[in-house]
Amino acid sequence: MPETRADSQAELASGTVLRRIEEGVAWITLNRPEAGNALTAEMREQLIAWLDEASADLAVRAVVLTGAGEKGFCTGADLRSPIAGPARPEGAPARAVGDAARMIRTGWQRLVSAVLDCEKPVIAAVNATAAGGGMSLAMACDLVLAAEEAKFIAVFVRRGIAPDAGAAYLLARLVGPQRAKELFFFGDDVPAREAERLGLVNRVVPAAELAAVAGAWATRLAAGPTKAIGMAKYLTNRALESDRAAALWDEAVAQELVTGSQDCGEGLAAFAERRSPVFKGW
Numbered sequence: 001m002p003e004t005r006a007d008s009q010a011e012l013a014s015g016t017v018l019r020r021i022e023e024g025v026a027w028i029t030l031n032r033p034e035a036g037n038a039l040t041a042e043m044r045e046q047l048i049a050w051l052d053e054a055s056a057d058l059a060v061r062a063v064v065l066t067g068a069g070e071k072g073f074c075t076g077a078d079l080r081s082p083i084a085g086p087a088r089p090e091g092a093p094a095r096a097v098g099d100a101a102r103m104i105r106t107g108w109q110r111l112v113s114a115v116l117d118c119e120k121p122v123i124a125a126v127n128a129t130a131a132g133g134g135m136s137l138a139m140a141c142d143l144v145l146a147a148e149e150a151k152f153i154a155v156f157v158r159r160g161i162a163p164d165a166g167a168a169y170l171l172a173r174l175v176g177p178q179r180a181k182e183l184f185f186f187g188d189d190v191p192a193r194e195a196e197r198l199g200l201v202n203r204v205v206p207a208a209e210l211a212a213v214a215g216a217w218a219t220r221l222a223a224g225p226t227k228a229i230g231m232a233k234y235l236t237n238r239a240l241e242s243d244r245a246a247a248l249w250d251e252a253v254a255q256e257l258v259t260g261s262q263d264c265g266e267g268l269a270a271f272a273e274r275r276s277p278v279f280k281g282w
Helices: 041-056 099-106 108-117 133-140 167-175 177-186 192-198 207-222 226-239 244-258 262-272
Strands: 009-011 017-022 025-030 062-067 072-074 122-126 129-131 143-147 151-153 189-191 203-205
Touching: 017 041, 025 041, 025 207, 041 108, 062 072, 062 207, 072 133, 099 108, 108 133, 122 133, 122 207, 129 133, 133 151, 133 167, 143 192, 143 207, 151 192, 167 177, 189 192, 192 203, 203 207, 226 244, 226 262
Parallel strands: 025 062, 062 122, 072 129, 122 143, 129 151, 143 203
Antiparallel strands: 009 017, 017 025, 151 189
């Protein structure tokens, strides 16, 4: 089984994002329950850094992302948190053409990409409301567990803005374009059970069981062949936007790489010896 690292607890000085690494699982918790776990720029950058670290860290073999409290998993960006920009020359407008697009590209789009590109499986344990960018954050994860009280809200048009944070890219692929348009156009709350029916959620569980189920799933993933799981994630994500030739080429190259791993050797040996494999993650 994976070992617990000695430095298993780390956090921001502000305590708004927490991380612990236990038994091969990195538990990342958004910790602003009083604000529905809305993300500040500082929180977003820390999440990106930790997800990037998880890819290279051999002690991390799965990630669980969740929120503190009962108000929100993540309710998007904290719009009350100012974002400092470069100094403006005299006479320049407070907002120039390109500013908003640049903020989206370098902010929430980087966060969603960090989840999608993480080489380890990422589980969202959605404890409460996932709205706007918070819904995108959950959708970007590889597996989504939701408490019975959780809900998902594509809230963008209710605020008079277009979908961002990769929402259209993610939602259309999960539920299809017609259903995605319905969720975007009306911005209605989607309860957890309906989200499960639509394919946004893998499983709905009682709130009291959410952490335990997420832990069981993550522990099982952490004991698996990490490189093979990472390639399965990559191939599945790529398949949504590749033609047949590219998908089959990716598959062949992925298999070439994975068959060189020690875990592949262990899996084949265990099969031949009729025993359970013991995977190390490399």
